[in-house]
Amino acid sequence: xxxxxxRRAGLALSVILxxxxxxxxxxxxxxxxxxxxxxPENRCNAERLQAIRVNLGLDRPLxxxxxxxxxxxxxxxxxxxxxxTTHCGAPCLGFSYHTGRSVNDELFTRFPNTVVLALMAxxxxxxxxxxxxxxxxxxxxxxxxxxxxGGSQVFGAIPYYILALLFALYMVTFWRVLPQYSAFSExxxxxxxxxxxxxxxxxxxxxxxxxxYTRNSMIETLSMDYVRTxxxxxxxxxRVLVNHGLRAAMGPIVxxxxxDIAALLTGTLITEKIFEVDGIGRRALQALFDDDLxxxxxxxLMAxxxxxxxxxxxxxxYSFIDPRVRLS
Amino acid sequence: MTASTQQxxxxxxxxxxxxxxxxxxxxLSIAFPxxxxxxxxVSDLTYQARLGRTxxxxxxxxxxxxxxxxxxxxxHNPKRTQITGSIKLDGxxxxxxxxxxxxxxxxxxxxxxxxxxxxxxHPFHKVGRQIAEAYRTHHKVSKAVAHKRAVEMLDLVGIxxxxxxxLQYPHEFSGGMRQRAMxxxxxxxxxxLLIADEPTTALDVTVxxxxxxxxxxxxxxFGSAVILITHDLAVVAETADDILVMYAGRGVEKGxxxxxxxxxxxxxxxxxxxxxxSATDDGTGDLKAIRGAPPSLLNLPTGCSFHPRCDFQPxxxxxxxxxxxxWRPTPGLTNRQLRCHLEDPVATLQxxxxxx
Ligand SMILES: Nc1ncnc2c1ncn2[C@@H]1O[C@H](COP(=O)(O)OP(=O)(O)OP(=O)(O)O)[C@@H](O)[C@H]1O
Ligand code: SF4
Ligand SMILES: [Mg+2]
Numbered sequence: 064x065x066x067x068x069x070r071r072a073g074l075a076l077s078v079i080l081x082x083x084x085x086x087x088x089x090x091x092x093x094x095x096x097x098x099x100x101x102x103p104e105n106r107c108n109a110e111r112l113q114a115i116r117v118n119l120g121l122d123r124p125l126x127x128x129x130x131x132x133x134x135x136x137x138x139x140x141x142x143x144x145x146x147x148t149t150h151c152g153a154p155c156l157g158f159s160y161h162t163g164r165s166v167n168d169e170l171f172t173r174f175p176n177t178v179v180l181a182l183m184a185x186x187x188x189x190x191x192x193x194x195x196x197x198x199x200x201x202x203x204x205x206x207x208x209x210x211x212x213g214g215s216q217v218f219g220a221i222p223y224y225i226l227a228l229l230f231a232l233y234m235v236t237f238w239r240v241l242p243q244y245s246a247f248s249e250x251x252x253x254x255x256x257x258x259x260x261x262x263x264x265x266x267x268x269x270x271x272x273x274x275x276y277t278r279n280s281m282i283e284t285l286s287m288d289y290v291r292t293x294x295x296x297x298x299x300x301x302r303v304l305v306n307h308g309l310r311a312a313m314g315p316i317v318x319x320x321x322x323d324i325a326a327l328l329t330g331t332l333i334t335e336k337i338f339e340v341d342g343i344g345r346r347a348l349q350a351l352f353d354d355d356l357x358x359x360x361x362x363x364l365m366a367x368x369x370x371x372x373x374x375x376x377x378x379x380x381y382s383f384i385d386p387r388v389r390l391s
Numbered sequence: 392m393t394a395s396t397q398q399x400x401x402x403x404x405x406x407x408x409x410x411x412x413x414x415x416x417x418x419l420s421i422a423f424p425x426x427x428x429x430x431x432x433v434s435d436l437t438y439q440a441r442l443g444r445t446x447x448x449x450x451x452x453x454x455x456x457x458x459x460x461x462x463x464x465x466x467h468n469p470k471r472t473q474i475t476g477s478i479k480l481d482g483x484x485x486x487x488x489x490x491x492x493x494x495x496x497x498x499x500x501x502x503x504x505x506x507x508x509x510x511x512x513h514p515f516h517k518v519g520r521q522i523a524e525a526y527r528t529h530h531k532v533s534k535a536v537a538h539k540r541a542v543e544m545l546d547l548v549g550i551x552x553x554x555x556x557x558l559q560y561p562h563e564f565s566g567g568m569r570q571r572a573m574x575x576x577x578x579x580x581x582x583x584l585l586i587a588d589e590p591t592t593a594l595d596v597t598v599x600x601x602x603x604x605x606x607x608x609x610x611x612x613f614g615s616a617v618i619l620i621t622h623d624l625a626v627v628a629e630t631a632d633d634i635l636v637m638y639a640g641r642g643v644e645k646g647x648x649x650x651x652x653x654x655x656x657x658x659x660x661x662x663x664x665x666x667x668x669s670a671t672d673d674g675t676g677d678l679k680a681i682r683g684a685p686p687s688l689l690n691l692p693t694g695c696s697f698h699p700r701c702d703f704q705p706x707x708x709x710x711x712x713x714x715x716x717x718w719r720p721t722p723g724l725t726n727r728q729l730r731c732h733l734e735d736p737v738a739t740l741q742x743x744x745x746x747x
Contacts, residue, residue, distance in 0.1 A: 288510040295464050295505075296525035296576070297497035300490060310515055386515060386560040 071378060075371040082367035087132065090356050092125055097160050100354040119160060132157070132360070156364070157357035159350075166361040170343050174365075175247070177342035180265070180334065181327035183258055187266025189320060192273020199274065200281035201304060212278065219271035227337045230264040235338070244340050261338035265331060269323065276319060280312035287311065314384050321377030322370075329366035406481055406583060406616075409443030413583045413616045414463060414501070419476035419486075421458055421467070421640075428689045432458040433640045435476070437718065440584060445610060445617040447631035447648055449624065449663070451685050455640040456620045460586045463501055465493035481583055498525050501584040502577040507593050508569035512561040512576075519545070519557025522576045529580050544575035547612075548605060567598035571605065578609055585610070586618045591626070603630050624667055628652050636660045639686050639696040642718075646727035656721040656736040657729045658703045661743075695732065703739060707732045 098107075098115040107115070116122050120131070134140055135155035142149045142158060151157065156166035199211045218226075234240045244257035284290060285308050293307040294300075330344025339345075343362055350358035382388040406413040421433040433455040440446045448456050461467060463478055465485060478485040481500050483492065505511040513521055522544055523537035530537070538557065545553035548571040561569055570590055577585050587606055591599035607630055610617045619631055627634055631648035636659065644657035655661040662681035683700040686692050698704045698711040710732045721727040723737050733739050 288505055288507060289513040291461075291466055292505060292511045292521075292573075292576070293513065294466060295497055295503050296528060297494045297499065297580075298524065298528045299494065307513055307516075311513070384515070387562050 068375075068379070071375055075375055078371050079364070079367050083133075083136075083364060084129075086360055086363045087129055088125075090359055091121075091128060095354045095356070097121065097354045097356055101160060156361040159358050160355050161350075161353050161358075166357050169346060169358055170361055170365060173341055173343045173346050176340055177330050177335070177344060178328060179255075179258055180262055180331065180340055180342060181324060183262035184266040184269060184327060184331075185320075185324050187262060188270035188273055188323075191267065192270035193277045193316065195270070196274045196277020197281055197304065197309060199278040200285060203278070203282055208278075211274065215271035215274045218268065223268055224333045224337070226268060227261075227264050227334060231260065231337050235260050244338055246341065258340070261331075261334045261340055265327075265334045273316070273320075276316050277312065280315050281308055284308050284311040314381065317380060317384060318377050321373050321380065325370045325373030328369050328373075330362065406442050409441075409614060411442045412439045413442050413481055414440040414618075415477075415479040416459070416463075417477040417479075419459060419462065419478060420474070421455070421462055422473045423471060424473065429473075430688045431640055431691060432688055433462075434691070436637075436640070436642055438635045438642060438645060440616040440618050441633075442583060442616050443610070443614050444632040445607075445619055445630055445648075446633045446635060447619045447621060447627040448635045448637060449620075449622055449627060450637035451622065451663075453685055453688070454637040456637055457506065457588055458640075459637075460503065460588060460618060460620060463584070463586065464497055464503055465490070466503075498577075498582060499529050499580045500582055501586065502580070502582040503586040503588060504570070504573045504577045504590050506588045506590075508566055508573050508590075509593060511573055512569060514561055517558055517560055518564065518572050522557075522572070522579050525576055526579045540579065541575075544579050545572065547578075548572070548575045548609070549601075550575075566594050567602065570594060570598075570602050574602075574605060574609065578613060578615075581613055582615060584616045584618065585613075586620070588620045589622070590619075591621075591623070599626075606630065624652060624663060636663070639691060640688060641696060641730065643697065643731070644721075644727070644729040646721075646724070650724075650727065654724070654737065655740060656724060656727060657731050658701050658733070658736070658740070659697050661740045662700075662702075695730070702743075703733060706739065707734075 097119060098112045098121065101115055102111065104112070113122070120128060131140060135151060135153070135157065137153055139153040139155045140151055142151060149158075151165060154167070156170070158165055159169055162169065195211055195215070199208045202208045235243055241260040241263075242253065242256045244261070245253050247254045281304075285304075289311075290303060290307050293303050298306075330342055330347055332344040332348050334340065335342040335345035336348055343365070346358065347362040349355075350362065416439070417437050419433055419436040420431070423430040423432060436455070436459055438446070438448075448460070450456055458467075462474060463480060463485065465488065467474065474486055476486060480496060483496060483500075485492070485496075512518065516524075519538055519541040522541035523534065526532070526540045527534070527537040532540075542553045542557045545556055550556050550568060550571055556564070556568075561572070564572060570593075574585075574587075574590070577587075585606075590606065591602050594602060603626060606617060606619065609615075619626070621627060627648050634645060634648040634651045635642050636644040636651070636657065638659045644651060644655070644660045651660060652664065655664055659681070662679075665679045666681060668678060681700055682702075686696055686699065692699055692712075694710070694712045694714050695701070695704075695716050701711065704711045714732070716730040716732050718728050718730055721729050721737065722735055729736065
């Protein structure tokens with residue numbers, strides 16, 4: 064078990080490293096020019112642009128830049144702005160070209176908002192999705208089943224941004240059924256109330272895929288011999304479904320659940336943008352518009368770490384669900 | 392004893408002593424509506440199982456052995472199954488019975504050991520817990536007491552270090568151990584009827600014998616009725632008191648197990664016996680498989696379902712193709728019933744045997 068975890072951790076580290084190198088190459092060696100986006104050509108002449116590049120350190124060879132960046136992650140580094148030296152402690156993700164704030168600040172102050180949104184949505188989609196899925200599986204082939212599954216397919220087939228936009232427009236802007244997002248500093252009550260709308264639409268739309276996973280997984284396990292054995296013991300049908308059927312059906316669902324939560328934690332670009340939730344997804348989107356390389360790098364790295372950690376959690380968690388994995 | 396004593400039925404209430412009928416199946420038909428049509432898995436099946444006796448149900452694969460037995464526990468989805476006729480389990484009519492009725496009778500009055508021990512235990516639950524759950528469902532006891540009972544049962548079915556084993560998962564058990572655990576599960580509530588559905592097919596030969604011995608021992612210990620489903624006639628010879636031979640969802644011959652094997656009176660039973668090596672064989676006798684294949688249950692042959700494969704049909708003629716033979720006592724034998732138009736089946740089959 065320990066060697067298994069160690070091996071997995073090693074693997075996780077190498078995935079993060081690979082992501083680091085790839086994103087660095089893609090963004091720093093790519094066609095983007097942060098100097099231009101800071102100061103468009105019609106306002107700055109060539110020398111001015113070059114000066115900005117030197118200032119940002121973009122004139123140096125890519126390898127040097129990479130080594131600096133890499134070093135910063137582990138031991139921190141010093142930046143010079145207009146003759147002043149600023150220390151950036153490990154893990155140093157640098158400073159935003161646009162706001163001048165440290166990337167760590169930019170991301171970590173926003174991360175809690177993303178986490179709250181992701182977890183509220185996750186609660187909604189697991190409860191709604193799994194419940195409807197079980198129901199459809201038990202009633203499979205019936206009209207109820209067809210309505211539930213057909214409905215979830217239609218709902219799931221509409222592009223998410225359209226649903227989210229309509230939802231925001233009607234529920235929040237026009238009818239004011241649900242309140243607008245406001246920052247935590249304005250009070251916990253209004254903050255969480257403001258999260259309901261984005262969490263609800265995100266959760267409901269995501270639940271459609273859980274309905275289908277759960278239904279399929281349940282139908283498969285309900286046809287298993289051990290479910291028949293369970294029934295033959297004289298236990299209640301509810302117990303057969305939950306303690307025996309669902310227990311076995313949960314394996315694949317938990318795997319997907321872990322990865323989905325990880326994906327939500329890396330920022331829900333569309334949801335955060337539409338509902339103006341000040342999370343890391345929205346910040347990443349802004350950074351992309353701005354060619355704000357350090358912030359882009361920061362969000363990508365953070366996402367990689369989250370995904371890798373959740374993969375690990377899922378694998379270890381799975382071994383607790385399935386005893387056959389645990390021992391081998 | 393005459394054939395009519397076999398038909399004797401307890402009229403009401405509880406079977407309590409050896410020989411009492413615990414399961415009385417009459418004209419049972421089970422069909423599954425499917426996209427291709429109606430699958431008639433069981434047709435007009437009639438048999439009884441008695442306390443203290445082992446009834447073997449034999450027949451080729453697909454003859455409806457499992458389907459008919461599962462109906463006793465109500466394990467078919469009522470929405471997808473058409474069941475007619477009567478199943479009386481210890482006085483309770485089960486055809487059309489509610490789920491609540493079945494829940495009460497499962498495990499306490501009738502229990503089943505399923506065909507495949509590999510897949511019949513829940514892979515995520517400890518073996519002891521699976522047995523304890525069955526006990527607790529029908530007895531108001533604490534978890535600890537139920538667990539103790541589970542350990543006792545594991546001990547009873549010959550699992551060494553049962554206390555440790557109870558805390559293990561099925562994948563830590565060998566195939567034979569799992570089947571022992573299934574038998575422990577089947578017997579935990581001391582049922583009057585234990586149905587063992589091919590309990591040994593998935594196991595290797597030495598383990599097979601042990602499991603059969605166990606089933607026999609358990610029957611003596613608990614005094615229950617046992618239905619042993621198998622296609623292994625050697626198993627029947629060793630373990631069963633009575634036998635029911637099934638073909639394409641119908642019973643075709645029934646009687647005393649050893650007598651039927653020694654002197655079959657139905658061409659199908661005869662064919663089955665011809666197709667296995669017998670203990671008395673010197674190895675030179677030809678084994679002869681029954682020609683052809685079992686019929687499609689979607690479209691059963693008219694008359695006697697066996698007629699397309701029967702070597703003796705020409706002796707009878709059109710009747711086999713046109714009329715379904717009814718149960719009747721075999722001429723010349725006591726305590727034997729069959730469904731066949733042959734005038735003197737015993738003599739006919741003996742002549743055939745002699746001609747070889
Ligand atoms: N739910 C179902 N829907 C449709 N057909 C079914 C269903 N269950 C069983 N059958 C069919 O009924 C027939 C009888 O099956 P059954 O399992 O009783 O055979 P069996 O005698 O136990 O055979 P085996 O020795 O292989 O176990 C088979 O042809 C099977 O395909
Ligand atoms: S009834 Fe006819 S076809 Fe059927 S078993 Fe007897 S002889 Fe053969
Ligand atoms: Mg079977």
